[in-house]
Amino acid sequence: MGKRLKNAVRTASAGATAAIIGLSSISAVHAGGHTKGKGAGENYTPTVWIDPDGCEHWVMDDGWEGYMTPHVTRQGIPVCHRGNTCAVMNSDQLFATNSHRLNHAGHQALMNFFRSAGATSYIIAGHTDSRASDEYNMRLSLNRANSVASVAQQAGVRIADVRGYGERMPRASNGTHHGMAQNRRVEIICIR
Amino acid sequence: MKLLKGAALIGLAFSLAGCIDDKKDKTVDRGFDSKHLSELKAGIWIDPNGCDHWIIDDGVEGYLSQRLDKYGKPVCSGAAPPNTAIGPFKSGSPVADPI
Numbered sequence: 001m002g003k004r005l006k007n008a009v010r011t012a013s014a015g016a017t018a019a020i021i022g023l024s025s026i027s028a029v030h031a032g033g034h035t036k037g038k039g040a041g042e043n044y045t046p047t048v049w050i051d052p053d054g055c056e057h058w059v060m061d062d063g064w065e066g067y068m069t070p071h072v073t074r075q076g077i078p079v080c081h082r083g084n085t086c087a088v089m090n091s092d093q094l095f096a097t098n099s100h101r102l103n104h105a106g107h108q109a110l111m112n113f114f115r116s117a118g119a120t121s122y123i124i125a126g127h128t129d130s131r132a133s134d135e136y137n138m139r140l141s142l143n144r145a146n147s148v149a150s151v152a153q154q155a156g157v158r159i160a161d162v163r164g165y166g167e168r169m170p171r172a173s174n175g176t177h178h179g180m181a182q183n184r185r186v187e188i189i190c191i192r
Numbered sequence: 193m194k195l196l197k198g199a200a201l202i203g204l205a206f207s208l209a210g211c212i213d214d215k216k217d218k219t220v221d222r223g224f225d226s227k228h229l230s231e232l233k234a235g236i237w238i239d240p241n242g243c244d245h246w247i248i249d250d251g252v253e254g255y256l257s258q259r260l261d262k263y264g265k266p267v268c269s270g271a272a273p274p275n276t277a278i279g280p281f282k283s284g285s286p287v288a289d290p291i
Contacts, residue, residue: 049230049255051246057257059232066253068246076264083262121269123261158270169263189261191269 052192054082086190087113091128091144092181100143102151110148114155119190121158124149127187129180130167137166148186160191235279236271243268247281 046058048071056071056079071079094106102110114122126141126148142164149162172179237247237256243266244259259267272278 047228047230049232051234051257051259053259055260057246059230059255059257061253064252066248066250066255068248068255068257070258070260072260072264078260078262078264080262085262120271123267125263160268160270161265163263163265165263191267191271 050081053080053084055080084189084191085187086117086119087188089148089186089188090181091126091184091186094148094186095144098140100140100147102147107151110151111155113188114152114157117157117188117190119157119192121160121191122152123161123189123191124152124159124163125187125189126164127169127171127183127185128167129183130170130174131180134166134168138164138168139166140164141166144186148188233280235277235281236269237277237281238272238274240274241268242270242274244271247277249281
């Protein structure tokens with residue numbers, strides 16, 4: 001039994017080795033005369049270009065052609081040196097608990113903000129703390145973002161996007177009251 | 193004037209020929225408008241869906257890269273209509289661009 005298993009493993013690993021050799025010979029053909037050893041590709045080390053938003057891009061110039069692509073983490077989040085977030089509104093000052101109806105002072109503050117910010121357009125993203133269910137928080141944060149967007153519309157500015165991230169993008173720990181308060185927020189990104 | 197043009201053409205031929213060999217350092221633009229690539233000047237190209245991309249026309253090379261917000265989503269600013277480009281994207285190189 002044990003012997004048979006060992007043989008099976010040996011057969012499988014031999015197959016895998018064959019597959020790897022097959023792959024590397026394909027890449028050797030593909031890379032032409034530039035192959036520097038088994039599996040080695042041509043050196044294409046990029047440098048970094050920083051866009052006007054402050055975010056990094058990989059850039060290369062191989063003589064004839066130029067190449068560029070955004071520098072994002074493995075989670076797909078761009079690597080930036082500064083953000084375009086131009087306002088983080090504390091939800092507690094805009095809404096009652098579990099409500100997405102703006103209070104009078106909050107409405108006024110948002111109106112003043114959108115009239116004076118002077119950006120090309122705005123992305124509005126709502127967030128909650130981690131109490132209640134994920135589904136409920138997704139809905140509440142989107143409803144709150146939409147309430148803020150309606151003020152933007154009244155102020156006559158352009159809205160690029162409205163989103164609710166619920167509790168999925170915390171900026172502080174949900175383990176403390178202070179952290180949770182920081183997580184209850186509506187972020188406004190100004191696109192210039 | 194004619195002489196100048198001729199010299200420029202010879203210069204162009206030389207620098208283009210220089211590009212044919214295996215260029216080792218991919219982080220610099222070389223030849224007559226050489227510079228480090230971090231100095232590129234971008235404009236914005238708006239794709240058919242209305243979303244923004246950084247566009248750079250660096251004389252011989254062209255670059256295009258997505259404009260993303262802090263969450264990694266496309267930025268669709270509405271700054272100009274789809275299929276148009278705005279901003280100083282052709283200003284990074286002294287090389288005249290025929291296209």
